[in-house]
Amino acid sequence: MLLNDLRLRHVIWILPIGLAAWIILNWRPESTALPGPISYTPSSDLASGIPLPMANRSRPTVPSVFATNYPASTRLKDELKYARQMGKLKPENEELIVRVINAMGAQYNMPPSVLWCLLFQESRLDHLRGISDDSGARGIGQFSSFSFYEVNHNLDRYYSGSLKAWIELLGRDVRPVSAEAKRLDDPSSYFYIPTAVISSATYFNNRYHHLGRLLSRNRIPYDPQLLWLHAALAYNKGSRSVLALWKETHRHKRRVSGKLFTDRKIFLGAVASPDLLGRALQRIWTPSRAESYAKEASRHLAIINECSISGDKP
Amino acid sequence: MNKKNQNAPVILGIFFVVTLVSAGVIYYFAGDNQGPGISMIGNLRGYFATHRADHGSPSPALASFSSLDDDYKKGGLEKFQAKKEELRIEVESVLKKDDDSPDHDKAENIAVYMFPDLLDKEDFERDVAMENWYSQENKIEQDPKSPESRREFEDLKNNVWNYENPDRGQPTVSDYAAQVIRIYDAMTRGEN
Structure with a gap:
């Protein structure tokens, strides 16, 4: 009888504690993403067998702002044409790059135009760029040693479906990926086009999901399409630059800080503003470096915007 | 002449x-x-x-951040942790002032890399730091010089670089990030 009482007493305590522990362990902040397109990738462009992304299927949807024909601006179209004419971009390489970009777009529900424009901006789609440079950034997505570390050691840290996407597209887990210059056809080499595009897309997708998670945790609604531009800035200038801008806007322009995540013009304006991004970076860097990084950031983002979004002129 | x-x-x-x-x-x-x-x-x-x-501070206690690696090398973990605790108190006090001074910026930068728990709960950088280097720092301090601590250091270092580097052509990190990397590098290298 006494034993039964003891057991009963334990059960009374264990049940609520267990329930609380289960809730804590399984609690995830609800996404604050506003409705976005179901898919950015036209079904005709998909490699066979790649399913459409499940995310947002049950939610209301809005049309994509991203261009299906890219680069979107005449200026960049001319630049691409010039690269082809000069033989800097071989047709077979370009075709392969676009095919893998579309496949990754479907895997990660990522606008192919933004990925294409990001890679074009980083390397002009030259997958061998910096091949003989041992210390700097290399390849189509300008990877450094720490970018390799992330895809090799923390592949699923920000997005749980990364490894699955790699295996579906490359047939196996090809990691560790490295800047292996002697074996260009080795799927573990970053100079092998499919691996380079997949690694770069994954690094970009990680920035997107990381930033989205931070906004959701702070219960800040965001436009999932606009967040790709925030992620493109984080890819090139580090997530810290983006967060510094978010913090600076919150500090001094509270009225517009929420619109940074829903209004593209306000975001582009904030990046170009010496009082916002410029001042934010001065809190971290010397004034001359801060000014230089802020200018580069503004230029980089303006080009990605011009290149990837329909009807946006420079 | x-x-x-x-x-x-x-x-x-x-x-x-x-x-x-x-x-x-x-x-x-x-x-x-x-x-x-x-x-x-x-x-x-x-x-x-x-x-x-960016290059110095009128506050001598905040300035002690830049000598923490030497404190470890000369005085070991005990001295390092004592100095770190003094720095933490100073950083906390500067952050509480909630102003826009150069000292506040410096304290915030130090907090991002060493004391993210002192940052405001709504600060975006708090969660980033907690996940990407703060837990690694604590593990290293519990068991410095071990092979496991070196793995934690590699993770910390690469996460910091991925988070901060603003120049893909000429990779670099801020003085604050570089100092934290120096400190934990010294703490996880094999026995002297």
């Missing part, structure tokens, strides 16, 4: 006086004294005030 040589001491004297006066003006406007309301000179003062924020 020709005429040119006769004038040389006068020219040198003028140059000396001009240099001295310029240095005095710069020193005055770079200091904490309020300058006159001339916008150009006001901007000059602002430049020096900001510049100072």
